[in-house]
Amino acid sequence: MEQTDFGQVAKSYAKAREDIPVSLMDSLYVRGIFLDGKKVVDIGCGTGALTRKIAMRKADVTGVDPSKELLQHAVALNKSKNYNIPYLQGTSENTGLDDSKFDMVTVMRAWHWFEREKAMAEIKRILKAKGTLIVIDSGFLAGPSVVEKTFEVLSKYVSGGLKPAGTKAQSRQRINGLPAEWFEEWQTNGFKLSDFYSLNYNVTFTKETWIERVESISWLAGLEAGVRKKTLQDLTAVLSEQDSYVIPHECNVCILRLQE
Numbered sequence: 083m084e085q086t087d088f089g090q091v092a093k094s095y096a097k098a099r100e101d102i103p104v105s106l107m108d109s110l111y112v113r114g115i116f117l118d119g120k121k122v123v124d125i126g127c128g129t130g131a132l133t134r135k136i137a138m139r140k141a142d143v144t145g146v147d148p149s150k151e152l153l154q155h156a157v158a159l160n161k162s163k164n165y166n167i168p169y170l171q172g173t174s175e176n177t178g179l180d181d182s183k184f185d186m187v188t189v190m191r192a193w194h195w196f197e198r199e200k201a202m203a204e205i206k207r208i209l210k211a212k213g214t215l216i217v218i219d220s221g222f223l224a225g226p227s228v229v230e231k232t233f234e235v236l237s238k239y240v241s242g243g244l245k246p247a248g249t250k251a252q253s254r255q256r257i258n259g260l261p262a263e264w265f266e267e268w269q270t271n272g273f274k275l276s277d278f279y280s281l282n283y284n285v286t287f288t289k290e291t292w293i294e295r296v297e298s299i300s301w302l303a304g305l306e307a308g309v310r311k312k313t314l315q316d317l318t319a320v321l322s323e324q325d326s327y328v329i330p331h332e333c334n335v336c337i338l339r340l341q342e
Contacts, residue, residue, distance in 0.1 A: 100131050101295075102190075103283040106218070106333055107135055113277050113337060115214070117141040120185040123208065125174050125201075126192025130156030132218075133167050136188065145169040146177050174201035179208045190218040193264070194250045202271040206340060213340045215273055219260060220333035222285070222295075228327045231320050232296055239313045240301045258334045273338035281333040286326050293318060 110117075117139035124133045127145030129152050136143045145167060147153055153169045160167055172178045174189075174196040187205050189196075205215055222229060237244055245251040253261030258280050265275060287295060293314060296302060302310050 101285045101331070102131055102135050102220075103281065103331075103333070105281050105283060106335070107139060109279070109281060109335065110216070110337075111139075115186075115216070115337065117186075121183060122186045122188060123177070123179060123184050124188045124190070125177065125205070126189055126195065127156065127169065128152045128191075130159055130167060130169065132188060132190045133169075134160070134163060134165055137165055137167055141186075143167055144179070146172045146174075146179070148173045175204055177204055177208060181207055182210050184208050184213060185210055186214045186216060188216045188218065191220060193217050193219070194246075194261075198249070198264070198267055199271070202267070202273070206272065209340050211340070214276075215268075215338040215340065217260075217264075217336040217338070218333065220331060223330045223332055226327065226329060228292065228321060229329065232292075232317060235313060235317045235320060236296075236301055238316070239305065239309055244301060259332065260334055260336070264336075268336075268338055272341045274341050275336065276339050277335070277337040279335055281335070283331050283333065284328050285331055286328050288326055289318075289321055289323060292321070292327055292329070 117136055118141065120141045122136055122141045122143045123146060124130075124136065124143060125146045127133050127147045128149070130145050133143050133145040133156070145153070145156060147156075147169070148171065150171055153171060156167075156169050159165075170178055174192070187209060193201075209215070224230065224233070233244060246253075250256075250261055253263060255262040257265065258278070268275065296317060297310070297314060302313065305313065
């Protein structure tokens with residue numbers, strides 16, 4: 083599968099992906115996901131937003147991502163926020179981690195970029211017996227005028243139209259936004275679905291921070307630099323100068339348990 087190089091938009095990604103709601107971590111806790119003292123690896127960690135949320139719950143967390151540029155921002159953000167989280171350059175298919183060392187694996191906004199069969203084999207290798215895999219996906223919802231205007235501008239520049247990211251584009255049926263085939267694959271590969279639920283939340287943006295968020299998404303990251311710059315210029319021109327935009331988001335969470 084063709085990969086999108088998010089390293090090209092690492093600066094915007096670092097600024098715009100810190101929007102993980104407190105309700106996500108609370109929702110895991112009430113479902114029996116206790117992070118205190120647990121060894122956790124976040125695969126596809128990007129600039130480390132989820133790793134810092136996990137570290138706040140006193141877990142021993144490690145981040146893994148293929149992008150050197152994103153990991154550099156993760157390290158810088160750690161220093162500015164007084165975290166000491168280790169990050170490794172690796173992939174979901176080859177993390178470079180030891181066998182059977184982790185209580186949990188988390189994946190947020192990244193499962194659709196993985197070679198899933200190989201990734202599941204790797205996750206089974208690094209998880210302890212009866213370990214937990216948590217797959218999380220989130221994003222903004224259509225509806226608000228700022229989102230619709232954004233889609234109009236992007237559709238002029240994104241070749242082939244605004245298709246879902248990664249392997250989501252290949253799926254014909256979804257369950258709460260997640261491709262239906264993922265659930266069968268997890269079951270076939272020994273991961274039993276323990277819980278699956280959705281959270282809705284709002285994120286408030288200024289015009290500037292909304293532009294940064296748009297630059298960080300895969301449609302923009304996949305564009306040539308000059309085209310990406312022109313797209314953002316056009317978007318800046320059509321958006322109003324209001325004080326803030328309140329954008330609804332949805333977060334879908336799958337909790338899976340590794341079977342013996």
